[in-house]
Amino acid sequence: MSNYIAEFETLFRDVLENDDIVLTNETTAHDIEEWDSINHIYLVVEIEKHFKIKFSSSEILQWQNVGEMIQSVEAQK
Amino acid sequence: MLFNSFEFFIFLPIVFALYWFVLNKKLSIQNVLLLVASYVFYGWWDVRFLSLIMLSTILDYFVGLKIHNTEEPKKRKYWLWLSMGFNLGLLGFFKYFNFFVDSWITAFNSIGVKMDPFSLNIILPVGISFYTFQTMSYSLDIHKRKLVPTKNFVAFATFVAFFPQLVAGPIERASNLLPQFLKRRKFDNKLAIDGLRQMLWGLFKKVIIADNCAPYVNDIFADYSAQSSGTLILGVIVFAFQIYADFSGYTDIAIGTARLFGFDFKRNFNFPYFSRNISEFWKRWHISLSSWLNDYVFTPLAINFRNYKKQGIFAALFLTFLISGLWHGAGWTFIIWGGLHGLYYIPVIFSKKRFTSISTNKGGSKKQEFVISDVPKMILTFLMVCLTYIFFRAASVADALGYIKIIFTELPSWPSGVPYKSILFIIILMTAEWFQRGKEHGLQFNEDTRVPVYLRWIIYISLVLLILIFSGEQQQFIYFQF
Numbered sequence: 001m002s003n004y005i006a007e008f009e010t011l012f013r014d015v016l017e018n019d020d021i022v023l024t025n026e027t028t029a030h031d032i033e034e035w036d037s038i039n040h041i042y043l044v045v046e047i048e049k050h051f052k053i054k055f056s057s058s059e060i061l062q063w064q065n066v067g068e069m070i071q072s073v074e075a076q077k
Numbered sequence: 078m079l080f081n082s083f084e085f086f087i088f089l090p091i092v093f094a095l096y097w098f099v100l101n102k103k104l105s106i107q108n109v110l111l112l113v114a115s116y117v118f119y120g121w122w123d124v125r126f127l128s129l130i131m132l133s134t135i136l137d138y139f140v141g142l143k144i145h146n147t148e149e150p151k152k153r154k155y156w157l158w159l160s161m162g163f164n165l166g167l168l169g170f171f172k173y174f175n176f177f178v179d180s181w182i183t184a185f186n187s188i189g190v191k192m193d194p195f196s197l198n199i200i201l202p203v204g205i206s207f208y209t210f211q212t213m214s215y216s217l218d219i220h221k222r223k224l225v226p227t228k229n230f231v232a233f234a235t236f237v238a239f240f241p242q243l244v245a246g247p248i249e250r251a252s253n254l255l256p257q258f259l260k261r262r263k264f265d266n267k268l269a270i271d272g273l274r275q276m277l278w279g280l281f282k283k284v285i286i287a288d289n290c291a292p293y294v295n296d297i298f299a300d301y302s303a304q305s306s307g308t309l310i311l312g313v314i315v316f317a318f319q320i321y322a323d324f325s326g327y328t329d330i331a332i333g334t335a336r337l338f339g340f341d342f343k344r345n346f347n348f349p350y351f352s353r354n355i356s357e358f359w360k361r362w363h364i365s366l367s368s369w370l371n372d373y374v375f376t377p378l379a380i381n382f383r384n385y386k387k388q389g390i391f392a393a394l395f396l397t398f399l400i401s402g403l404w405h406g407a408g409w410t411f412i413i414w415g416g417l418h419g420l421y422y423i424p425v426i427f428s429k430k431r432f433t434s435i436s437t438n439k440g441g442s443k444k445q446e447f448v449i450s451d452v453p454k455m456i457l458t459f460l461m462v463c464l465t466y467i468f469f470r471a472a473s474v475a476d477a478l479g480y481i482k483i484i485f486t487e488l489p490s491w492p493s494g495v496p497y498k499s500i501l502f503i504i505i506l507m508t509a510e511w512f513q514r515g516k517e518h519g520l521q522f523n524e525d526t527r528v529p530v531y532l533r534w535i536i537y538i539s540l541v542l543l544i545l546i547f548s549g550e551q552q553q554f555i556y557f558q559f
């Protein structure tokens with residue numbers, strides 16, 4: 001899990017152009033100013049590209065925080 | 078019942094006194110009181126409207142429980158579609174029937190198939206777009222397993238019909254508002270006083286600014302072809318402040334009223350005319366609707382279109398804005414208004430590698446830092462929004478185009494009949510909001526405010542006097558028609 005968090009952090013910092021971002025499993029879009037609805041889509045695309053996976057739409061819509069996003073990645077690895 | 082009416086002036090203290098001093102022993106009785114009060118408030122327009130909201134409430138209450146208790150995905154979807162179908166059906170029939178029939182007949186006539194005009198005399202129930210959206214989000218969130226439905230029918234019915242926000246929002250989400258009906262509310266002096274201040278500020282915006290701007294704007298739009306370009310430009314700028322004062326004034330009164338009863342609504346406006354780009358504007362204007370459309374329309378669409386990269390995101394955004402236009406009213410003027418806002422995102426989405434550099438604060442209450450170079454950006458954003466308002470306000474697309482044509486083809490001239498009094502009030506409003514931009518509303522005084530108490534009282538008394546002396550002729554709130 002911790003590996004994934006680190007990889008997620010790199011992706012988030014890159015997409016949201018903010019090197020100060022620190023993620024935990026509980027982080028939500030409310031905690032990061034740059035994480036808005038448009039950037040959310042860019043994040044999904046980058047995560048799928050990075051881990052070479054594809055999420056289902058309903059799965060993406062159910063995510064509540066970073067931890068749940070990571071669980072979705074783990075489920076496919 | 079209008080907030081700015083004599084009836085409400087009597088209704089509110091009665092409900093307030095019963096709520097805190099007579100029926101304050103049991104939570105369930107307080108909720109019944111709020112439900113009855115809400116139905117009286119709503120039935121004041123037309124008792125027949127009550128049947129629709131009750132039907133929608135009963136259906137969504139049972140459907141919510143059904144979705145939650147069903148495991149099989151297909152059956153869950155079936156229940157969800159029942160709720161969506163019913164609510165969209167209500168909206169479709171009462172709001173859009175005649176528009177769709179008219180558009181259909183015009184389309185056929187234009188290709189040479191003759192059809193006779195046909196329309197039904199349908200009354201639009203006040204607030205239908207607001208409460209149907211609120212109940213739909215309840216079913217959608219339960220379906221996504223983001224919300225657990227309540228078994229308490231009275232709490233749910235009051236959540237749907239709660240009078241401060243029933244007819245023009247804010248469109249509250251069950252996740253924020255419903256739990257507040259299920260736990261004991263305590264009278265909070267600070268919250269109530271802040272509520273009263275926000276109500277006073279809302280009333281000032283509505284009766285001093287919006288109602289005074291209305292006659293000037295109405296005259297110009299009613300006879301635009303006889304006006305000079307200068308008058309037309311001023312007309313739409315004044316309308317921009319009219320609609321802002323009208324709608325955000327309503328919201329202030331709604332939020333303030335809710336606070337008197339110990340409820341906390343989400344913020345709906347965050348000083349939108351200080352926005353530096355269109356994306357920021359939509360994070361500050363009618364936040365409860367834009368976040369609703371964001372969660373239930375834009376995001377699902379954009380996720381499905383994500384393989385088309387920026388084009389996909391733009392398509393999702395553009396469609397969302399067309400729907401937003403249609404939500405506002407059954408007419409092509411509103412659809413074009415939405416479409417223009419969608420088109421404004423083209424530079425935002427396509428010009429930069431990343432979107433982040435232009436996206437801004439998320440409507441937080443921290444004092445946003447502005448720099449002097451932001452001023453031209455604010456003015457440009459405001460003017461872009463004004464251009465869309467011509468479609469929003471005009472009676473038809475042809476009128477809007479005629480209005481724009483005069484502005485852009487005639488030499489600029491000094492406007493006639495300038496409403497100096499209204500402009501002075503607008504300047505007062507914008508100055509106050511500029512200094513209060515880090516607060517939730519223009520009249521909020523909390524711990525970090527350095528306004529002495531005597532000065533605060535001078536402000537309150539001045540506002541009350543202004544309202545008594547300068548209130549414009551009572552006008553219906555603009556957003557009631559949606």
